[in-house]
Amino acid sequence: MRFSLRRHVTPEPAGVGGTVRVDARTKNLTKRLRPGDIAVINHRDIDQVSAEALVACRPAAVVNAAESISGRYPNLGPAILVDAGIPLIDRAGEGVMAAVSDGELAQVSDGDLVVGDTVVARGTLMTTASVQEALEDARAGLSTQMEAFAANTMEYLREERDLLLDGVGLPDIRTDMDGRPVLVVVRGYHYKEDIQILRPFIRDYKPVLIGVDGGADALVEAGMKPHMIVGDMDSVSDATLTSGAEVVVHAYRDGKAPGLVRVEELGVRDPVVFPATGTSEDIAMLLADDKGADLIVAVGTHATLVEFLDKGRAGMASTFLTRLRVGSKLVDAKGVSRLYRTTVPTWMLVVLVLSGFLALFVALASTPAGDTIFQLIGSRWDGFWSWLTGVFE
Numbered sequence: 001m002r003f004s005l006r007r008h009v010t011p012e013p014a015g016v017g018g019t020v021r022v023d024a025r026t027k028n029l030t031k032r033l034r035p036g037d038i039a040v041i042n043h044r045d046i047d048q049v050s051a052e053a054l055v056a057c058r059p060a061a062v063v064n065a066a067e068s069i070s071g072r073y074p075n076l077g078p079a080i081l082v083d084a085g086i087p088l089i090d091r092a093g094e095g096v097m098a099a100v101s102d103g104e105l106a107q108v109s110d111g112d113l114v115v116g117d118t119v120v121a122r123g124t125l126m127t128t129a130s131v132q133e134a135l136e137d138a139r140a141g142l143s144t145q146m147e148a149f150a151a152n153t154m155e156y157l158r159e160e161r162d163l164l165l166d167g168v169g170l171p172d173i174r175t176d177m178d179g180r181p182v183l184v185v186v187r188g189y190h191y192k193e194d195i196q197i198l199r200p201f202i203r204d205y206k207p208v209l210i211g212v213d214g215g216a217d218a219l220v221e222a223g224m225k226p227h228m229i230v231g232d233m234d235s236v237s238d239a240t241l242t243s244g245a246e247v248v249v250h251a252y253r254d255g256k257a258p259g260l261v262r263v264e265e266l267g268v269r270d271p272v273v274f275p276a277t278g279t280s281e282d283i284a285m286l287l288a289d290d291k292g293a294d295l296i297v298a299v300g301t302h303a304t305l306v307e308f309l310d311k312g313r314a315g316m317a318s319t320f321l322t323r324l325r326v327g328s329k330l331v332d333a334k335g336v337s338r339l340y341r342t343t344v345p346t347w348m349l350v351v352l353v354l355s356g357f358l359a360l361f362v363a364l365a366s367t368p369a370g371d372t373i374f375q376l377i378g379s380r381w382d383g384f385w386s387w388l389t390g391v392f393e
Contacts, residue, residue, distance in 0.1 A: 015109030016087060018060040020100045026050040027214075027235055033057040038106055038113075042097055045070050046077030049188050055080060061087040061108040065094045068126060069134040078131050089113065092123035159253075159277055170290045171272050175228045175246050178292035181207035183299065185226075186281045187214035187235070191300030194333035195222045198299065207297065210288065212281045215300065216240045230287070231280040233259030242266050250283055251275040282322040289326045296326055299333045 023029035024042040033039055035058040044066040068078040068090045081088045099120040107114045113121040211219050213231030217240050230248045247268050251257035255275050263271045276283050281301050288296050
């Protein structure tokens, strides 16, 4: 632990300063983090999605109480922060979470977090070189994580085999998906870019829009209205929850659903409770598959092995098995964009533009007003040409 008790020092001129924002949960902190703030988090193995959310907020610095790279696997987040030019103080110690208050003014200098004249925490300033070294060490232990992932996959399969194989336990819902394409949006990897490239697909095919927690807000931000919201309701806004979409609350296997209390307090009509072991994006896909969707397009979800491990949760094995379950119906958003995008040759565009100008010319030439315009243009051209030849003579 690198946390130390407050002690007086002479402040150094080097470093960056800003308002401290403290939260042990990074995704909660990014909702109120503003450009120039100092983010104080307690996030072991910062993943890619969390790092990209932090970078989007443009903080002056990030102080992590935990290990940004623990060595369990080569997580992608720290490199994203460092490459974005955001100072990352690593292993500042859990005591920093209580040592600073939200809204305090502070300064980050080298590996120190300074409030006033006092060092309240001391960690290690991560650099590109130190991040790469830590990632190399983490890759050496990747086989251990692979074994744990495989073991967890078998455990999940034993617990949820009836749900995965036969759909036992899937709730009834109002949203009609039979024979329709479904778009499942998770606020994850490159979700904003994926939504943008899918706009032609959404416009033409009008799929059922399912937002997974914050993914519902992503749809609203893109100017769309979700038909269904799925999740534990910890990262979706009140306005989106009450927008009229059908709400499916993801509950624990024993039936406890903490998110249901919030939904009922907001007065959401007829929420559905779905107890399941996996992640919320999994149950969204399982619902779409069971209710007859002919295509499931995934936005921001986990697709590769690195992404599964990067989330750092044992439950990610459920996502792996769910993808096997929905099979040929599931298409990644970027795959759809590549299949759906049409390309028009440059020569065809040139011909189209020239044809338009030719049609305009013929239309103008056949009218008295057009004839007058052409005479005026010709007169101006003669004057310009006379002036130009006179200059050279």
